Structure formats: structure tokens, C-alpha cells
Amino acid sequence: MSETAHADAHDDHDHRPTGWRRWVYSTNHKDIGTMYLALAMIAAIVGTAASVVIRLELHEPGVQFITDFQFYNVLVTAHGFIMVFFVVMPALIGGFGNWFIPLMIGTPDMAFPRMNNISFWLLPAALILLVIAGLIDGGPGTGWTVYPPLANADYHPGMAVDFGILSLHLAGASSILGAINFISTIINMRAPGMTFHRMPLFIWAMLLTAILLLLAIPVLAGALTMLLTDRNFGTAFFDPAGGGDPLLWQHLFWFFGHPEVYIMIIPAFGVISEIVSTFSKKPIFGYLGMAYAMAAIGVVGFIVWAHHMYTVGFNVETRAYFTLATMVIAVPTGIKIFSWLATMWGGSIKFDTPMLFAMGFIFLFVVGGVTGVTLANAGADQAFHDTYFVVAHFHYVLSVAAIFAMYAGFYYWIGKMSGKQYPEGLARLQFWVTFIGVNILFFPQHFAGMAGMPRRIPDYPDAYAGWNMISSWGAYITAVGAILFFVVLWKTLTSKETVSANQWGTGANTLEWTVESPAPFHTHEQTPSISTQPAE
Amino acid sequence: MANEAAKTHPWHVPEPSPWPIIGTIAGFTMAVGGIWFMHDGPIYLFGVGVLILIYTFYGWWRQVIIEANTAGAHSEQVKVGLRYGFIFFIASEVMFFFAFFWAFFHSSLPILNNVAQVWPPEGIELIPASGVPLLNTLILLSSSATVTVAHHAIIDDNRKKAIRWTWITAILGAVFLFFQAEEYIDATFKLSDGIYPSTFYLATGFHGFHVFVGTCFLAVCAMRLQKGHFKPDHHIGFEAAAWYWHFVDVVWIFLFINVYIWGSSSFGHIAAG
Amino acid sequence: MQNSRRLIIGINSGVAFFFAAFAAFLASGANAAEPKPWQMNFQPAATPVMEKIIDFHNLLLTIQVGIVVLVLGLMLYIIIKFNSKSNPEPSKTTHNTALEVIWTVIPIVILIVLAVPSMKLLFFMDKAPNPEMTLKITGHQWYWSYEYPDNGGFEFDSNMVPDEEIKPGQRRLLEVDNQVVLPVNTEIRLLMTSEDVIHNWAIPSFGVKMDTVPGRTNESWIKVTKPGVYYGQCSELCGVNHGFMPVAVKVVSKEEFKKWTAKAKKEFANAKDAPVKVVEMNSPAQAKLR
Numbered sequence A: 001m002s003e004t005a006h007a008d009a010h011d012d013h014d015h016r017p018t019g020w021r022r023w024v025y026s027t028n029h030k031d032i033g034t035m036y037l038a039l040a041m042i043a044a045i046v047g048t049a050a051s052v053v054i055r056l057e058l059h060e061p062g063v064q065f066i067t068d069f070q071f072y073n074v075l076v077t078a079h080g081f082i083m084v085f086f087v088v089m090p091a092l093i094g095g096f097g098n099w100f101i102p103l104m105i106g107t108p109d110m111a112f113p114r115m116n117n118i119s120f121w122l123l124p125a126a127l128i129l130l131v132i133a134g135l136i137d138g139g140p141g142t143g144w145t146v147y148p149p150l151a152n153a154d155y156h157p158g159m160a161v162d163f164g165i166l167s168l169h170l171a172g173a174s175s176i177l178g179a180i181n182f183i184s185t186i187i188n189m190r191a192p193g194m195t196f197h198r199m200p201l202f203i204w205a206m207l208l209t210a211i212l213l214l215l216a217i218p219v220l221a222g223a224l225t226m227l228l229t230d231r232n233f234g235t236a237f238f239d240p241a242g243g244g245d246p247l248l249w250q251h252l253f254w255f256f257g258h259p260e261v262y263i264m265i266i267p268a269f270g271v272i273s274e275i276v277s278t279f280s281k282k283p284i285f286g287y288l289g290m291a292y293a294m295a296a297i298g299v300v301g302f303i304v305w306a307h308h309m310y311t312v313g314f315n316v317e318t319r320a321y322f323t324l325a326t327m328v329i330a331v332p333t334g335i336k337i338f339s340w341l342a343t344m345w346g347g348s349i350k351f352d353t354p355m356l357f358a359m360g361f362i363f364l365f366v367v368g369g370v371t372g373v374t375l376a377n378a379g380a381d382q383a384f385h386d387t388y389f390v391v392a393h394f395h396y397v398l399s400v401a402a403i404f405a406m407y408a409g410f411y412y413w414i415g416k417m418s419g420k421q422y423p424e425g426l427a428r429l430q431f432w433v434t435f436i437g438v439n440i441l442f443f444p445q446h447f448a449g450m451a452g453m454p455r456r457i458p459d460y461p462d463a464y465a466g467w468n469m470i471s472s473w474g475a476y477i478t479a480v481g482a483i484l485f486f487v488v489l490w491k492t493l494t495s496k497e498t499v500s501a502n503q504w505g506t507g508a509n510t511l512e513w514t515v516e517s518p519a520p521f522h523t524h525e526q527t528p529s530i531s532t533q534p535a536e
Numbered sequence B: 001m002a003n004e005a006a007k008t009h010p011w012h013v014p015e016p017s018p019w020p021i022i023g024t025i026a027g028f029t030m031a032v033g034g035i036w037f038m039h040d041g042p043i044y045l046f047g048v049g050v051l052i053l054i055y056t057f058y059g060w061w062r063q064v065i066i067e068a069n070t071a072g073a074h075s076e077q078v079k080v081g082l083r084y085g086f087i088f089f090i091a092s093e094v095m096f097f098f099a100f101f102w103a104f105f106h107s108s109l110p111i112l113n114n115v116a117q118v119w120p121p122e123g124i125e126l127i128p129a130s131g132v133p134l135l136n137t138l139i140l141l142s143s144s145a146t147v148t149v150a151h152h153a154i155i156d157d158n159r160k161k162a163i164r165w166t167w168i169t170a171i172l173g174a175v176f177l178f179f180q181a182e183e184y185i186d187a188t189f190k191l192s193d194g195i196y197p198s199t200f201y202l203a204t205g206f207h208g209f210h211v212f213v214g215t216c217f218l219a220v221c222a223m224r225l226q227k228g229h230f231k232p233d234h235h236i237g238f239e240a241a242a243w244y245w246h247f248v249d250v251v252w253i254f255l256f257i258n259v260y261i262w263g264s265s266s267f268g269h270i271a272a273g
Numbered sequence C: 001m002q003n004s005r006r007l008i009i010g011i012n013s014g015v016a017f018f019f020a021a022f023a024a025f026l027a028s029g030a031n032a033a034e035p036k037p038w039q040m041n042f043q044p045a046a047t048p049v050m051e052k053i054i055d056f057h058n059l060l061l062t063i064q065v066g067i068v069v070l071v072l073g074l075m076l077y078i079i080i081k082f083n084s085k086s087n088p089e090p091s092k093t094t095h096n097t098a099l100e101v102i103w104t105v106i107p108i109v110i111l112i113v114l115a116v117p118s119m120k121l122l123f124f125m126d127k128a129p130n131p132e133m134t135l136k137i138t139g140h141q142w143y144w145s146y147e148y149p150d151n152g153g154f155e156f157d158s159n160m161v162p163d164e165e166i167k168p169g170q171r172r173l174l175e176v177d178n179q180v181v182l183p184v185n186t187e188i189r190l191l192m193t194s195e196d197v198i199h200n201w202a203i204p205s206f207g208v209k210m211d212t213v214p215g216r217t218n219e220s221w222i223k224v225t226k227p228g229v230y231y232g233q234c235s236e237l238c239g240v241n242h243g244f245m246p247v248a249v250k251v252v253s254k255e256e257f258k259k260w261t262a263k264a265k266k267e268f269a270n271a272k273d274a275p276v277k278v279v280e281m282n283s284p285a286q287a288k289l290r
């Protein structure tokens, strides 16, 4: 069996390996991208299941069925980690990035295809470690922020937190290698004529995301290593008894953590820009402003980390600085929002599913963004910190905006990836169910937060019952939306209806639409050349 | 190779490869084995992971070397890409050390943590910067020079000279490691003696590990030179080793100035006020 | 197209939901020192700090609703005017420098308008102008302990009343066995630390929320203007029972407070032999204290 596969691999002119080797040994950016997307979907099932269990427990005051509160904390931790590291990042960066960077810049593959493969495979390994972490020694009940001393050996003596740390180490290694690959590819392998100022905005987004990853993830790796030695080898980085300081962890974590949230949203910006331009049948408005706005968000994102630490006891000058620096980010983000609106302005817009999700993204991201500005004010944050208002804020930008961008990108590109037409009616239904669901789910959390409800609690004072009940119902609706998504996926992949090379028509003018659908195993064997910028 | 013939672009798309998944298995085994060891288990599972990792490095880079010696695989454009890749790798390493320097300054500068404490903490018997650390500084600085000599020799197609100076560089690296081991053995404070040893050992220890990796890298380059792998216009592997070596050198200078000189001097006391 | 009509109808109901929600957001405001069912807004302020937070947030909210409504309005206009049916020929505009300058400058102006009161609030809440007494707060897994250093130095622990012992009329998860008693209209300095992990001492209606970090003493302050009982909860994940270490403060007149301290000194006398181990540090407040 292996013999034939091997022989095939060499005889086939198209050079397409077969069987399990095609996937496990892959050096093909499309196959690797597909594996990333599949992993994201599998992880999404786990992460969504965890969130629904959380909402079921919070459906009413009192203990519903989680009698072990450590288990509740573990669920919240696992939910946060899985959604961030194993759903959004693999889908938007690993999945869409791998598929469409080479296609859009006109090159046959990534710079380091073998390294690309290990970037992928490290993720399932990391996910397995994370699952083990949740199952042994009571699990890591630390929250995704893993603050010591709670995460120290004194308060989490078992192996659970160590498994969590090693899981993040592997996921981090995956991200760093992926980032090196993305940057090298984008800088070095663009088709002749595609200058930086002619790259599609999705490519800009991927380049900037990779740079953020390259600079932020190693700091997390260093911090995790310190936590590991604190736990197991008696160092005292975060232990006041030995002269260390728990706040050092928070600095290091958020120096990574804040850029991390932009690592999740900048790829989404890229996807949305492509879609808005395609469906408006107009080039993107203010192309350079859009590109440099993302760059500005990335740069400023590195100097605002302590806005997550307003209540740790900083002196007032520090809080004042971080307030002002954080507010600055609203300006480049506003440029993006208004440029999207201006792109649509005067357009001839078709409201297919990708565009519905893109418009949903723009509106709801603004809702989540302005609450971010509320939190940015250290004075006001004293009322909001660690309440459900924060939970509402970050789900509007993550579970709503980033997930909408994933769905949008999926519907936009599934024809290119599979050659099949997704069922438009059902897909629109999926949009509306999800749109309504997430708003019912997360909007009331603002109210609960303002009324004072803290995060990360398995039971709450009875007064908070009303909004929590509504929020839980929203979660169930959103979960139905996710199930519908899998139905659409199934129907698409089994559909007989195929799509043409450029299914979206004149608005879609990036290079991936010049190759046939599904994109053949090898593309751009003849190098294309580019003479205009997307805005021209 | 069938597909190489058909391509019209300058890029190198390697055959499907088993090494990434083997490397992943190595990482996974090391993670599980490491945790087991840290929780009072035996170390052998971790050891197995390390062996698989070494096997991966061997097999993977052997493949890369074969490609490098195959005409056409490493075109000019691919070489540029390899250089970019390595530079970004070093950038990520810089950020890794950034975390440890942050830990060091956070703990030693009251202005960063708002808790006045004495640095270096009382009861710590310091390692005088003028002894072994200064010696090691001189060793690493001169090794930076020797690696440059070797590099120029390659460019001048003077293989003998290149081999000699590359080995000298690698040996200087090994000598550095020897002295650092001495320093650790002679130190009166243990890793678990509080924040000073924590920052000291992790920062210098990770640096030492990088010196070790760089030394191996240089030794491999020396052997490849002996086999005649490097050409005046095609020696990416050597270039990477040299860059890596300079990076290790720069990190050391920061360590020497901050951790050894500033962090152990009365400056520290004054700053702690 | 029929599609866009369907879309508009859908979006309209979404809008209705938001407007209803925002309107309620602004209008609500029950009067109590505890959360009320269906409450959408802050708990009523009991300190000048919280009053200022609420004022500032009203400004924030107004501007933000404006921004959200503006974006929504533009989108609705776009949906109606620029769908492929009503506008078959797309325009080719991709630049308009004046417009780009405007949407850069206006947000900057808005942010400056926000930054000024934001900074005022921040600097106001930072330090008590003239503290008249000090309360030491220590977080433990999973209860609080309190010490009155300048009212006799007694100290006591404050544990949550478990569900089984809740009496009718009491608030589940918020009641404690020993409430903190404090005088009204008095500037009180709060010094906080922790014995184990990080906790956070928070009372919404006081506008106080401060981490208790082992190895540090953090400082905050309150001046409660109305007598009453005020509730809050630990606001930093601290382990299994993080959700079950509430804060309850009873604010009484100054005379009553005197009487209470006299009584409490005796009641908690035993505890005095084992004083709270507040880790000593050179925080200015602590130095003054010694």
C-alpha cells in the first residue's frame, strides 16, 4: 500500500501525493490551510460546548448541575483558551492565511512549506495537552490569564497547570514558526509588480498579524517558562515570599495579551476589506489609509498593555498614561470603519451571505469597540473591571466580530476552496440566527455588569437572574446558529452545484479569482504580474 | 525529480516530508515527559522526546543540506527567503530574552514595581563581574571576531583558513560554556534562593543554552566546510550560524552590563534608595 | 431585490432592540445599595467617587450611543440607496482627502473631550484628601478580615452566610456574618493586602475596586454619604470559592460607630492576640501609620 502511494507520488505529473501521506506529510499550503480550518471547526465544537455548559449553569441563580466550583473555573479557562488559541487563530491566520496568501500574491506556495506543516501539527498536539490539563488533578481553574499566586504550586499543586503551560508552549512555537513563514513569504515572494502598496489588504493584515505574533508570543513563552520554574524548580519570579512579584506576571502576560487581541482582529479586518470591496463592486476606499491604520493599531497595541491592570494598585500617573495611550487606538480603528462605509457608499451592493456577515461585523464591532473606550478610562474602569461589562465588551469584538469574519471568509472563499456552491438561503438563515442570537446573548451582559455582577462566578446574587436568563437563551440560539453552520458545510461539500473561477463577478479582482475553482493542487506555476494597486 | 522539471518559478517547494510530524511527536513527548519528571516521575520519557527531537533535527537538516547541494533548489530568491526566515527567527529570540530582562529590571528597579526593596537582595554573595564574567566577555567578543575571519575566508574561497577559524570559534564557545559551568558550581546561591538567583540563573542559563546551540551550529558548519559544502557565493548555513553567534554575543553584552556589573554593584543599592 | 427587503426588515427589528435597550439603559436607576432585578444601570452612588464615575459615564455613553447610531444610520442609508437594484452602476470614488481628514480629526477631538474629565476623575479618586481613619483589609481564601488600627486595633473575619442559613429577606451570596461597620461622612483610608492569592475588594456603590496583592499594600479611600448597608463581591478570580466571599459594609452615624467600636473591642479581643500579618513595606501610607 505504501509502495503504491509512493510510486504514484513520483509518476503523477501534477505531483499530488495520495492517501494519509498527503495530509500528514503535507508541504502544500492549501492542504495545510484545510487542516487548520478543520482543526478550528473541531475545536469550535469543544469551545462552544463549554460555553453552552457555562450558560446552562448560569441560566438561573443557585447551583444547576455544576456542584464542583473548581470544575466551573476549569470550564471558563478551557473555553477562553480554546476559543482564542484553537478556534480564532487557526481559522483566520492558519486557515485563510495559508490558503490565500500564496494565491493572492501570485506564488506557488509558502516560503518554508515543511515548516508550515510543523506549525500546523503542533496545534493538535497542544490541544491534546490542553484537554489532558482539563481532565487531571482537578484541572487549571486559573482563568485564561493564569495569574499567580493562584497558578502557583501552592494553590494548584497537581499537573493540570503544567499541562496548560506546555500546551501554550507548543501552540506558541506553532505561532512563531507560522509567523516567520508568513513574513518571509509576503516580503520575499510577491509576484513581480506587486509592490507593498499594491498588496491586497488581506495580505497587509496577514503581514502585520505575523509581525505582532513574532514579537508578542516569545514574551508569553518567557513568562510561561518563569511560571513553570516557579512551580517546579523553586524560583521566585512571582512569589513575594522570595522577593518576587505577582504583578510581574501580569505585565508580561498583558504585554503579550493585548497585542494578542489585535492578532485576532487584524486578520478579520483583512477578510472584511476584501469582502466589502468585492460586494460593493468598488475598489477599497482610502487603501493606503486602511493599510497604515492597521499598522498603527499594531504599533500602539504594544504600549497599552496595563489597561488590563488598572486595579492592581498602580500610581495615578501610570494609569493616566495607559488611559491616554489606549484611547489613541480608537482613531485608526475609526479610519477603518469609515473607510469601509465609504467603500460601500456609491457601490452596487449584493447582499450575499459573506456581505451580510461583513456588515454585521462592521456594526457590531463598533458596539464592542466603544465599550472598549469606556474601559480604557482608568477612572471608569474602577466600576467595570472584572464585571460582566468586560465580558460583554470582549465577546462583541471576539465572539461576534472575529467569529463573523470567520463565517464571512468561509462563505466568501468556500467556492474557491471546494469548487462547490454553498446553499445561499440556508446560509442567510444561519446569518440571521447567529446575528440575533449573539445580541441576545451578549447585550444583556452589559446590564448585568453595570449592576455589578462579577466575572468568573458559578452562582450569582438573585437580582442578576433576569439578564442571565436572557443571555443564556441567546447562547442557545447562537449555538443553533453554529449547528446550522455545520449543516451548511455538509450541504456545500456534498453539493453537485459547482462554481466558476470568479463566482463573485467584477468586484472580485484579487489574484485568487484568476485560478479555477476549486483551486488546483499547484497554482501560479507561471508567475503572474501585477500592475495596479487594489485601489486603482 | 519530476516536479522540479516542470516548474517555471524560482521557488522551492519541497516534497512531502515526515519530519514535521516526527518533530511534533518529539515536542509532545518532551512536554508529557517533562511534566511527569517534574512531578517526581522518571526522566526517561523526557529523554526519549529529546532523542526524537535530535533525530528530527538530524533528518530534517540533512534533507536541507542535500537540497542546498542540489543545483536549482536554492535559487537566488530562495536564498533571500532563507535569510529573511533566519532573521525573523532571531527577532523572536530577542523577544524571548526581552521577557527575562523585563523580569530582571522589574525585580531590581523599584520604580517599575513600586515596592522598595534592596537590590541585590541581602544575603546574596555576588559573583564579581571582574572575574569569570569579564573573562567570558573577552572570550565571546573575540569569538565574534574569529567567526568574521572565517566568513571572510569563505568569501575569499580560502577553505583551509575558513575551517581553522570556524573550529576556533566553536572551541571558544565551548570554553565559554566550561567557565560558565564553573561559575555555576562555585556560586553560593541556589536557584531556589529567591528572586536574585531566579533572574540570574534563568537569564544567564538561557543564554548559556543558546551558546551551546550556537557552538553545535558552528561545529556542524566546520564539518560541512571540511566536506566542501560552502561556496564563496553560497553559504547560507554558515551565514545563519554567524548571525546567530553575533546575536548570542549581543545578549551576553547586555547580561554582562546589566546583570553582572549594574545589578551587582552598589548602583543597585542606590537605585533601591 | 427581495433579498434586500428581507434584510431591511431584519435590521429594523435589530435596531428596535438596540434602541429599546439603550433607552432603558439611560432611564433606569433604582434606589438601593444592592443590585435590583432587571437593573440596567449602576447601583446608586454612595460616595463622591461613584457620583463622579456615573457623571463621567453618562458623558461616555451619550457620545458612544451617538457613534453607534451614526454608523447604523449610515449603514441603513447605504443598504437602501446603494444596493445593486437601486444603484446598478457603482461609482469609482476611492479617495476624498477632505473626508479622510474629517474622520480622523473628529474622533481625535472627541477623545480629547473625553480625556479631560477622565483625568479629573482619575486624579480625584486616587488619594483621600484628609483621611480621618484607616481600615485594613486582608483577603484570604475565601473570606475577608478587617482591622481597625486607630480605633483600638481589633480585628475580625467576615465570612459569607451560606445558603442554608439565609433568613427570609436576606440576600443570598451577599450577606456576611460580621459586617464591616464604618462611620458616615468620614474620609476613610483603605489599606489592602492578601494572605494568599490575589483578591479584589469591591463595592459597586462606593466606586471602589482594588486588588489585594500578596506582598503589597494597596491604598484606596471612601467617604460614604448615606447610612445603610452596602454590598459587594470579591472581584478577582481567587480559586474555588471566588464567587462566595462577599463584602458587606454597614455605614452608621459617627456616634453609633463609637458605640460599636467600644463593643467590638471587647467582642473581638481574642483575635487581637494574633494580629493580621500585613506585609510591611515602605508604602507612604504605612510609614505614616507607624
Ligand code: HEA
Pocket (backbone or CB within 6 Å): A145, A261, A262, A264, A265, A307, A308, A326, A327, A329, A330, A331, A333, A334, A335, A337, A365, A366, A368, A369, A370, A371, A372, A373, A375, A376, A377, A381, A384, A385, A386, A390, A393, A394, A397, A398, A402, C067, C071, C106, C107, C108, C110, C111
Ligand atoms: C478582538 C479582540 C479585542 C479587540 C479588538 C479589543 C479592542 C479594544 N479593547 Fe478590549 N479586550 C479584549 C479583546 C479585545 N479588545 C479581551 C479578550 C479583553 C478581556 C481580557 C480578560 O480580562 O480576560 C479585553 C479587555 C479590555 C480592557 C480591560 C478591561 C478590564 O479588564 O477592566 C480594556 C481597557 O482599556 C479594553 C479596551 C479596548 C479598546 C480601547 C479597544 C479598541 O481597540 C477599540 C477601538 C474601536 C472603536 C473605538 C470603535 C470604532 C471607532 C470609531 C467608530 C471611531 C470613533 C470612536 C470614538 C471617537 C470613540 N479591552
Ligand code: HEA
Pocket (backbone or CB within 6 Å): A037, A040, A041, A044, A045, A047, A048, A051, A052, A054, A055, A076, A077, A079, A080, A081, A083, A084, A088, A091, A095, A142, A143, A144, A145, A391, A395, A398, A399, A400, A402, A403, A406, A407, A410, A441, A455, A456, A457, A458, A475, A478, A479, A482, A485
Ligand atoms: C474567540 C473567543 C471567544 C468566543 C468565540 C466565545 C464565545 C462564547 N462565549 Fe466566551 N470567553 C472568551 C472568549 C470567547 N468566547 C474568553 C477569552 C473568556 C474569558 C475566560 C476567562 O475568564 O478566563 C470567555 C468567557 C466567557 C464567559 C464568562 C464566564 C465567566 O466569567 O464566568 C461566558 C459566559 O457567558 C462566555 C460565553 C460564551 C458564549 C455563550 C459563546 C458563544 O458565542 C459560543 C457560540 C459559538 C460560536 C459563535 C462559534 C462557532 C464557530 C464555529 C462553528 C467555527 C466555524 C469555523 C470556521 C468558519 C472555519 N464566555
Ligand code: CUA
Pocket (backbone or CB within 6 Å): C139, C140, C142, C198, C199, C200, C234, C235, C236, C237, C238, C239, C241, C242, C243, C245
Ligand atoms: Cu477572593 Cu475572588
Ligand SMILES: [Cu+2]
Pocket (backbone or CB within 6 Å): A257, A258, A261, A305, A307, A308
Ligand atoms: Cu487590551
